[in-house]
Amino acid sequence: MTAEVKVLTKNFDLRTPGEPVFLEKYEANGGYEGFRKALKMTPAEVQQAVKDSALRGRGGAGFPTGMKWSFVPMDDFKGQKYLVCNCDEMEPGTFKDRALIQNDPHQLIEGMLIAAFGMQMTKGFIFVRLEYRFGSSILDKAIAEAEAKGYIGKNILGSGFDFHLETHLSAGRYICGEETALLNALEGKRANPRSKPPFPQIRGFLGQPTIVNNVETFSNLPHILANGAEWFKSLGLTGNAGTKIMGASGRLKTPGLWELPLGTPIREIMEEYGGGPSRSPWKCIIPGGLSTPFMMPEQFDTPMDYDTVGKEGSRMGTAGIIAFDEDDCMVAATANIMKFYARETCGFCTPCREGIPWIYQIVTAIAEGKGVPSDMQVLDEMSKHILHTFCAFAPGAQGPLLSAITKFRHEFDAKIAAANPTASSDPVVTHATHPEPAGV
Amino acid sequence: MGSTDTQVLAKRASESLITSNEEADRLPSLPEDLREHLSEHCTHYANRRVGLIWVMQQLQAYYGGWLPNRGISEASEIVGVARPEVEGVATFFNWFFRQPVGRNVIVMCDSISCYLGGCEKNLERLEQKLGITLGETTPDGEYTLLPIVCLGNCDKAPCMMVGDDLHSNLTPEMLDQIFEKSQASASGNTTASEVNK
Numbered sequence: 001m002t003a004e005v006k007v008l009t010k011n012f013d014l015r016t017p018g019e020p021v022f023l024e025k026y027e028a029n030g031g032y033e034g035f036r037k038a039l040k041m042t043p044a045e046v047q048q049a050v051k052d053s054a055l056r057g058r059g060g061a062g063f064p065t066g067m068k069w070s071f072v073p074m075d076d077f078k079g080q081k082y083l084v085c086n087c088d089e090m091e092p093g094t095f096k097d098r099a100l101i102q103n104d105p106h107q108l109i110e111g112m113l114i115a116a117f118g119m120q121m122t123k124g125f126i127f128v129r130l131e132y133r134f135g136s137s138i139l140d141k142a143i144a145e146a147e148a149k150g151y152i153g154k155n156i157l158g159s160g161f162d163f164h165l166e167t168h169l170s171a172g173r174y175i176c177g178e179e180t181a182l183l184n185a186l187e188g189k190r191a192n193p194r195s196k197p198p199f200p201q202i203r204g205f206l207g208q209p210t211i212v213n214n215v216e217t218f219s220n221l222p223h224i225l226a227n228g229a230e231w232f233k234s235l236g237l238t239g240n241a242g243t244k245i246m247g248a249s250g251r252l253k254t255p256g257l258w259e260l261p262l263g264t265p266i267r268e269i270m271e272e273y274g275g276g277p278s279r280s281p282w283k284c285i286i287p288g289g290l291s292t293p294f295m296m297p298e299q300f301d302t303p304m305d306y307d308t309v310g311k312e313g314s315r316m317g318t319a320g321i322i323a324f325d326e327d328d329c330m331v332a333a334t335a336n337i338m339k340f341y342a343r344e345t346c347g348f349c350t351p352c353r354e355g356i357p358w359i360y361q362i363v364t365a366i367a368e369g370k371g372v373p374s375d376m377q378v379l380d381e382m383s384k385h386i387l388h389t390f391c392a393f394a395p396g397a398q399g400p401l402l403s404a405i406t407k408f409r410h411e412f413d414a415k416i417a418a419a420n421p422t423a424s425s426d427p428v429v430t431h432a433t434h435p436e437p438a439g440v
Numbered sequence: 441m442g443s444t445d446t447q448v449l450a451k452r453a454s455e456s457l458i459t460s461n462e463e464a465d466r467l468p469s470l471p472e473d474l475r476e477h478l479s480e481h482c483t484h485y486a487n488r489r490v491g492l493i494w495v496m497q498q499l500q501a502y503y504g505g506w507l508p509n510r511g512i513s514e515a516s517e518i519v520g521v522a523r524p525e526v527e528g529v530a531t532f533f534n535w536f537f538r539q540p541v542g543r544n545v546i547v548m549c550d551s552i553s554c555y556l557g558g559c560e561k562n563l564e565r566l567e568q569k570l571g572i573t574l575g576e577t578t579p580d581g582e583y584t585l586l587p588i589v590c591l592g593n594c595d596k597a598p599c600m601m602v603g604d605d606l607h608s609n610l611t612p613e614m615l616d617q618i619f620e621k622s623q624a625s626a627s628g629n630t631t632a633s634e635v636n637k
Binding site for chain 2: 080089090091092093094095097098129130131132133134168169170171172173174185186187188189190191206247248249250251255256257286290320322324328333336337339340343344346
C-alpha cells in the first residue's frame, strides 16, 4: 500500500481543533524558509528552480507551471505585473483548496511570495468563491500576520522587493474558475472568458502581464524552493513530479482527502483510503472532478497521474474521484451532471448556452422514461457540436457526456426501449414541449 | 479593516426587510460616510471598476440582502460605471439578488456527490418543512431557498449552507433539528463553520 506523503499537509497535524496553523506554528515548522531562500536567488534562478521541478498546474489542466511563467515579460518590462491565486474551487468532486486555505493559509501566501519574487510582480489577489468566506477570513488574518512580520509590504526582509496581497471575494459562478473569466470578474465585469491570444502572461488583469495559478500549485512552491527540484521529482511514483491531494466522494465507505504521491494506483485510493464500496460493487468513476470522462473498473489499476490517466482516455483533473456503483442509474447521473453545466454556462457562446440545456432536457427525459429513439442521435450529434466554443467549459461538459453515452449506451437504450415512443420523430419538437426543470 | 470601517459597513437601510423597489425608494438617501467609504475603496486600484463587485456586495448588505434599483444606481455613481454595466454584473453572478430575499439564504448543493448522497430527499423534506419550493421565500421573510452547484465539501455530502453556516452529511432528520433549533433562536445564525478535515 502506498503511504501518505505529507508535504502540503504536514502542518495539518499541528492544528488545534477549530484553529488553523497561523504564523507562529508555521514558522516553527520551517515556514517561510523557502521564501527566504528565494530572496537570496535571482528571479531567473527562482523560475529555473520551478521549471526544473517539473511542477504542473494543480487546478485541473496540468500545464507545466515553469513554462506558464516563462511567457511573462521580465527585464525589459517596467510596468505593473499581477499575480492571482485561483481559489474559485467549484468543480464537483473537488474539495482540496478548501482544506488548504482553512488549515494552512501561510503556505499559500509563501508560495505566492515566491512566485511574485520570481516574476517580479508587486501586486497579488487571492480570488475566493463566496461560499469559502470562512476560509477567506482565515487568509485575511494570515495576510495581516505576514504584513506585521514584514513578509508582505515594502522592502520585504530588506530585499528591496515589494508585494501587496489581498483577497477578493467573488460573487459566484463556476465559470470564474476559467482564468480569463476570472480576470474579467476581478476587473468588475461579467465573467465571460476572453479570447486567447493574447495570453494573460502578456495581457491579463487590466491589460497587464498576469499569472493565475491554483491554490495547490502555489502551495507546492515553498517545498520546492526549500528542498530542491530533484527531491520534488523523486516524490512521484511514475514520472510525474510531486504529491497530489487526492479526494474521493460518492459510493465509498470512508470518503475523504489524502496527500499521496502522484502515480498512486486509483484502486488503492478507493480501497485502502476510501474504505471500499459502500453499497454494491463499483460500476465506474469520474477520476478528477466532474469534467473528466468516466473510467471503468478494469482501469482502476491505473496510476493516478497526469500522463497515465490521459492515456486511459480520461484526465487526472483535480484528482477528486467520484465513485458510482452498480445500483446507480447512469442515465439519471448523466442528467444530474448535465444540469450542472446547463446552469453554469456563462451564455457567451451559442453551442454551449443553447446546446447544453438541450442535452440536459433530453437526458432528463430519457431518465424519466420519456425518451424517443432519435434522442440518441441528437446526443451523438450534440456531443460534437458543443465543442465549437470559446473556452474549455463545453469540452468539460462533453467529457462526461460522450463517455456516458458510449460506455453506458445500453442503459440509455434500455430506458428508451422501455418508454412508449411518441409519434413525433422530430426531437426538436418533442423536447421543446418538455417543461423547463426547476433550478436551471 | 479598522473598527470605524466596520461600523460604517454595518449600517443598514432599514431594520425590517425591504420588500420592493418602491419601498427602497422611499428610504432616506445613502449615508454620506458609507458612500465615501465605498468610493474610497475604489481608489486602491489602477481602475476604479475593480472595486465594483465589493461595492455592490456592501450595498446588497445595506439593503438587507438584495440590490434594489436604487442600489444599482448608487453603485454606478460611486464607482463611475454606466448603470447598464452594473446591471449586467448584477444579473451575471449568482450571489447578487435583484429581488428581495429572506434574512437567511439557504443554498442546497445538488451536484453529483450530493446527488449520490441523497440531496433530493433532503430537498423534499426542506421544502415541506419551510412550505416553499426552490426560488421562494418563506412568508415570514426568514428563509430563501436556492439550489447551488458544488460547495466543495464532497467527502461530507450531502451538504448545504444556511447563511454563513455549512451543514454536512445532511439527512432529512437533521434538517428537522436544524430548522427547529434556528426557529427557536432569534437570529437563526450560529457560529462560523468548523475547520475542515
